[in-house]
Amino acid sequence: MARFLKPFPLLRRSFRSVPGSHPSAFDENLLRLLRNEISYLSDYLPPRPPPQRFRSFSIEDRPGEQWIRLRSKHGDEDVKVDVTMFDGAVPVPSAPIAEKVKALERGPRLHISLIVEVSRGEAFDSVLELICSAWPDSLDVETLFPLHRKVAVFRPYFGRSFKSLEKEVRRQVISYLEERGVDDDLAEFLHEYMTNKDKVELLRWLRILESYIQK
Numbered sequence: 001m002a003r004f005l006k007p008f009p010l011l012r013r014s015f016r017s018v019p020g021s022h023p024s025a026f027d028e029n030l031l032r033l034l035r036n037e038i039s040y041l042s043d044y045l046p047p048r049p050p051p052q053r054f055r056s057f058s059i060e061d062r063p064g065e066q067w068i069r070l071r072s073k074h075g076d077e078d079v080k081v082d083v084t085m086f087d088g089a090v091p092v093p094s095a096p097i098a099e100k101v102k103a104l105e106r107g108p109r110l111h112i113s114l115i116v117e118v119s120r121g122e123a124f125d126s127v128l129e130l131i132c133s134a135w136p137d138s139l140d141v142e143t144l145f146p147l148h149r150k151v152a153v154f155r156p157y158f159g160r161s162f163k164s165l166e167k168e169v170r171r172q173v174i175s176y177l178e179e180r181g182v183d184d185d186l187a188e189f190l191h192e193y194m195t196n197k198d199k200v201e202l203l204r205w206l207r208i209l210e211s212y213i214q215k
Contacts, residue, residue, distance in 0.1 A: 050197065050200065054070070055181055057070040063200075066085045067083060072181055080118075080119075081117075082114070082115045083134070083190055089108040090108070109136065112190055113133065114133070116130040116131075116132055128146055130143070135191075136187070138184050141177070
């Protein structure tokens with residue numbers, strides 16, 4: 001017959017100290033590790049103050065969120081770009097060992113997703129949306145589709161993949177985006193920005209954790 005053991009008393013204890021009591025050994029050790037990490041990141045890998053603008057774009061970045069928003073004007077058009085933090089990377093390719101070593105030395109080729117929206121104010125119903133991929137040195141368009149603000153479609157038709165469109169159509173779309181500041185230079189800037197934001201958010205998270213354990 002199976003025997004059931006009584007749970008260890010340790011498992012029923014809270015990791016946090018009772019308010020007003022001295023910190024437990026566990027708390028003190030965790031605080032020491034957190035402070036060492038915060039000190040290292042602050043002294044040796046400090047984040048830079050994030051810029052408020054890039055060219056014609058203003059940047060909206062709320063602490064604790066994993067995305068930012070860029071806004072710009074192009075004539076009578078409003079350009080809005082929603083940008084995620086790093087959300088993927090290209091895996092190391094199947095290649096001879098020497099090429100794999102070089103790829104590892106270069107580091108991962110990280111990916112950022114963009115949703116670009118071009119509109120002409122509330123008076124116009126139509127909006128053009130483009131889904132893009134930002135790489136460290138280039139920007140790729142994945143798909144584009146028109147939307148109507150006043151018509152809610154459960155499963156809108158997104159059209160064909162951008163890469164399957166005719167070459168001249170692709171060229172015109174890329175020129176359209178470049179005129180509005182959505183180009184390879186923006187992709188490069190966003191990778192630098194998100195690398196810095198990753199440091200900012202990590203330090204913020206560590207300090208919140210430190211403050212919580214100290215209470």
